[in-house]
Amino acid sequence: MKRSWSIGRLLGIPLEVDISWLLIFVLFTAGLESGLMNEYFPNVDLSWRWGMAAAIASLLFTCVLLHELAHCYVALQNDIPVQGITLFIFGGVAGLSREPDSPASELKMAAAGPAMSLLLAGLASAVAWSLDMFSFFGRGDEIFRYLAKMNFYLAAFNMVPGFPLDGGRICRACLTVVLRDPLKATRVATALGQAFGTFLILLGGWAAFHGQLGPGLWYAMIGWFLNGAARTSYDQMLMREVFHGVQVGEVMNPAVETVSSDMTLVELVQQHFLRKGALAFPVVEDRELRGIVTLSGLRRIPKDRWPEAHVTEVTEPLGDEEWIIPQAEAGEVFGRLVRNGERRLLVVESGVVVGAVNRNELLNYMRVKRELGI
């Protein structure tokens, strides 16, 4: 199932909306209708109230988007390619294809988001103030007061010094300069991020225990999410450090079982699928890669045809995302495996399969390297 939808491009950056975001949008709209709208616009027609609530929620999410765009803008200024922005349950995530090179550019990039949110909070306050002065839009000032408050919270929350929040990135950048050790700096910033996550979980539990079940669950969820995000970011950072300058050819598994395109499907099942328990095999003809045969492709051929049908019939072409050259950088490949949720990539050189890399093997490589301190 598709997890996100494209909603257009800004500054040349593809924008996507995650499935979880739709749920949060509905929840926010409902919350605004029963809260803000009910309090300040009680006499407005119900459909209008829902419409306005949805409009305020949209404004709020536009502010989140602008926060992410500010990060991306600075990233692009520092020659860091941006893959896209995804709006999801707790706001937005800007996908950068690599980490900033220097603490200074990381600091600028991280600070841009909260700075944008503070700017928006200031703007919304100014609008609220002027509406209040002239009072030509009923209690319309309350809407902007609310937006100002939310943008301020957004900036404040993101400035908590725990990685991977913006404040955590700023903290890491500063620590890198002080400690002169990016790995140690990341470790400290991540520990702070996890501590903050745990604090939110405990706070949520405490609130739920004292009759505030809704907000309590909310805090606990954000805390739990932060904890996970801190760990994942740390692992990825570590990967990048360990694999810096290492090529795929050095870490791949050179023993990849291939199948010949002219064997029958019965032979394929008995000699390969049943023996190895793998879900797919690369297909070769005279050593040259022809494509891939998968269990689901095999199932499309009726069993009574297996004795005479050949592998060629079920061979599917290999997508660009499914293979890599041995000269590719191992850290980048690991990032790709994590991002795409794939297990394995084939390593192909001049049309010949020379090996494969998978996520667990790369993790083991990292572990061994760390144990040996090399």
Ligand SMILES: [Zn+2]
């Ligand atoms: Zn941010």
